């Protein structure tokens with residue numbers, strides 16, 4: 001073989017690895033630009049002190065009189081957030097709200113996903129369309145619509161008064177119930193879609209095999225359907241839990257003044273108090289909390305991959 | 309284990325024998341389509357009964373109705389004297405082995421096999437003992453802790469078999485049990501299956517579209533077409549004495565020729581066959597009207613192929629040239645074209661290592677004994 005030919009060879013052969021690397025560069029680049037970048041900025045702000053200026057926080061590097069630059073980072077904001085009872089309460093409250101909302105979504109979403117997956121194939125797409133239909137209207141508008149429905153002079157109270165079921169309007173709006181209603185309503189599709197994707201793939205032969213071996217329908221569900229749909233349950237719960245944890249609009253618009261959520265506190269610190277560093281520390285801590293379930297999910301997925 | 313009566317030699321010939329599985333007028337319609345069309349069938353204790361049919365002939369549907377997974381449109385199913393037509397699957401004394409095996413992916417081999425016993429609330433120690441016993445029988449003891457995804461196709465098949473057998477069902481239904489295996493493993497497993505069936509004395513109903521499988525496995529075969537049985541009989545009856553065109557054509561290779569009845573007496577019939585350009589007289593019990601259209605059939609291996617005309621005179625003899633030949637090792641398959649353009653398939657065993665058989669375009673003589681000619685009505 002001539003030296004020229006030898007030199008040319010590697011270029012001619014298409015390297016599938018190279019394409020893979022290029023294809024992977026896109027999501028990684030995206031994450032770098034829109035996730036890691038902003039995160040680093042927030043992290044930087046969380047280490048600064050608030051000042052009345054534009055921007056309202058001290059720079060990361062102080063320039064001393066002799067022109068030397070000095071790192072001026074402090075963990076004071078974290079200490080403050082972690083030691084303040086109010087913040088602790090807020091975190092626990094958000095955790096509770098997110099957990100209960102996730103559980104409610106699961107209880108409502110599982111039967112719906114199951115029903116859609118068991119429906120006639122021609123019907124399934126229509127039913128799925130109906131599940132995602134609310135997304136066609138802005139999220140904010142839909143929450144406002146709930147305010148109209150739940151208010152003291154809202155549709156529901158009017159209807160109940162007119163029907164004579166109640167004598168005085170019920171307090172529906174600005175309650176925890178209203179918040180949960182709004183949460184379940186808004187996040188249900190995120191529970192149904194991954195669950196449906198999982199249940200739809202479930203091999204019907206497995207269910208019939210279990211029945212043939214002596215299981216009643218309820219036992220078939222417990223022994224086969226439920227354990228095999230576990231990855232779908234985990235995915236759905238994460239998709240609801242993570243945004244629910246930082247949810248701001250629903251508790252603010254539908255909840256009472258006492259329903260303090262991280263998202264709401266973040267907003268207050270950031271816009272009302274203009275204390276960006278504390279808000280930054282808040283955000284970083286929220287992210288740290290959310291890393292726990294994500295890590296658990298990764299762990300379960302990896303273990304499942306190992307098995308199959 | 310429960311005492312099993314072995315298969316009486318030919319219970320289906322004994323008018324007093326009580327069938328173990330009795331199917332009466334069973335139908336399944338999907339809309340206007342009759343997947344299973346008014347089937348009657350008796351299966352006897354400890355039989356290994358095969359249902360043979362082309363794809364879409366309704367075999368799986370029939371099996372699913374037996375298992376209770378599909379509700380019949382009409383008809384009755386009785387097992388061991390009990391009407392189970394409307395019983396749910398979990399109450400039927402039979403188990404099914406699925407075409408897809410349907411092993412539970414989240415359970416180990418052991419847990420899969422034990423599942424049926426757990427549902428029966430069998431005590432723990434007994435479950436352990438019986439699982440160990442049956443895993444031993446299917447030679448999978450060393451894989452008891454493996455997940456279904458970690459074992460091979462042949463092993464999965466044996467797990468599925470063990471899982472379906474462990475409850476000692478009265479009847480075991482098997483839907484294409486060997487379809488997923490390669491040829492060598494399939495042959496091996498066939499014999500294993502027969503052995504296990506022999507040892508346990510369970511009644512097997514096997515669905516297959518593989519004729520060889522049906523032939524080697526079964527005590528009797530039902531040939532199915534478009535939701536109906538065209539013939540039920542022993543492998544030998546089905547092969548050598550098909551009673552209609554479909555069965556003859558579907559099972560094994562066969563040469564079919566149109567013929568017309570031109571005369572005959574009480575015990576015989578004389579036919580004119582244009583394709584073979586000859587007149588044949590065959591023994592036949594029932595009288596046939598002159599002019600009736602019938603078919604003549606001859607299996608390729610019943611035809612003798614020679615380069616010289618045969619000396620015997622009582623045989624049907626034809627002359628032709630070799631159109632095509634295929635060498636299969638143990639035997640060769642020839643396609644011979646006769647003078648009037650009829651093509652006949654002949655198979656010949658290659659008995660001598662170095663013998664030279666006829667080659668392309670060689671002139672050859674075909675002959676067969678009249679007793680090997682099958683006469684088929686419609």
Ligand SMILES: Nc1ncnc2c1ncn2[C@@H]1O[C@H](COP(=O)(O)OP(=O)(O)OP(=O)(O)O)[C@@H](O)[C@H]1O
Pocket residue numbers: 338343361362363364365366367368369370517
């Ligand atoms: N649920 C159903 N709805 C409508 N038609 C069906 C249904 N199940 C089966 N069929 C039809 O009934 C016919 C028989 O199907 P079946 O599965 O019994 O065939 P089979 O003999 O087992 O075929 P194969 O050898 O391919 O497994 C087919 O034409 C099939 O399309």
Ligand SMILES: [Mg+2]
Pocket residue numbers: 367368369407483
């Ligand atoms: Mg089938």
